[in-house]
Amino acid sequence: MHKVVSRDGTTIAFERAGDGPPIVLLNGAFRDHTIFDALVPELTPHCTTYVYDRRGRGESGDAPVYSVEREIEDLEAVINEAGGRAVVFAGSCGANLAIEAALAGAPITKLALHEPYFRVEGHPRPPADFMANLSALLAEDKRGEAAEYFLAELMGLAPEVIADWRRTPLWATNEANAHTLLYDTALCGDFTVPAQRLATLRTPALVVNSDKTGDWLRAAAQATAAALPNGRGVQLPGSWHRVEMDVLGRVLVEFATT
Template sequence: MRKVVSRDGTTIAYERLGDGPPLVLLNGAFRDHTIFDFLVPELTPHCTTYVYDRRGRGESGDSPDYAVTKEIEDLEAVIDAAGGEAVVFAGSCGANLALEAAMAGVPITKLALHEPFYRAEGYPKPPDDFMDTLRALLAHGKRDEAAEHFLANLMGLSPEVIADWRKGPLWATNEANAHTLLYDTAICGDFSVPANRLASVRTPTLVLNSDSTSDWLRAAARATAAALPNGWGMQLPGSWHRIETDILGRVLVGFTTT
């Protein structure tokens, strides 16, 4: 992987593939750049894709004192490597991070978001002690319990679904990256849709959701699109918190190249 140095000196690892206008892909909780392995081939005939490991994951470095501004600077460093401006596609709490970057003035030409982790009006937020519990579990080395806590109390998954996830091949990655759940929680703030702040974002923004996702994720996508002056929503075929890869690829190619 290639390397770029963020403003605080942290090394951020990224891959550059394809040819065409630059498109930076930004992942959400638990994952590193490999989450896009199936999507990238749909994009590279038309776009130059940049996928990177967020700090604390994969081949990227980290710092002992986390701040959301540092992750914004990481994204900006990757965009600098892409030529100084780029389209950004981001999902889950990565979508929250991308919006924070846009509000901070990072040179994002267009923004595509997949189901940001906000709670629209009428939908309950995670418990008030969510972050404290997460921090305590990680401090005691209970990485698996921290991952389960995040999935249950933030993402709303049932015990049965989490038990199935535990049996899958990605659970080891969930545990390995569990410390970064504190970062993702910080990015989400109080989980409200920050409508007043989003009103300042003039970046053309496409907000996507799956037709089979959770009600709270669908509502968050719609509320986010409504709060953005140049935002609009689109529902696409898929499953829970996932859009069919070929369809997502075609939408992102069209969005990036026109």
């Protein structure tokens, strides 16, 4: 992987592929750049893709103290490697980060978001002490329990779904990256759609949700799209919190190149 140094000295690892206008792909909770392995081939005939490991994951470095501002600087460092301006596609908590970066003035030409982690009225938020409880579990190095707590209380997954996930090879990655769940929680703020702030964002935006996703994820995507002055929402075929990659690829190519 290529490496770039963020403003605070943290090394950020990224991969570049394809030819055409640049698009940076930004992952969400638990994952690193490999979450986009199936999407990149759909984009590279038309775009130059930049996928990177967010700080604390994969081959990227980290810092003793986390802040959203440092993560914005990481994204800006990758965009600089892409020529100084780029389309950004981000999902889950990564969508929250992309929104914060755009609001902070990052050089994002277009913003594509997949089901950001917000809650709208009628959908319960995580408990008020969510961050404190998650921090306590991680302070005791209870990574598996921290991952379960995040999935249950923030993502709303049923115990049997989490138990099934624990039996898959992917669970080891969940535990390895569990410390970054604090970063993703910080990105969620108070978990409400920041409609007043989004109303100031003039960046062209596309907000995607799956036709079979969870109710709170669909509602959050629709509310985010409605709050963006130059935003529109689109529902695509898929499953819970996931869109079919070939369909998503075609939509992103059209969005990024027109």
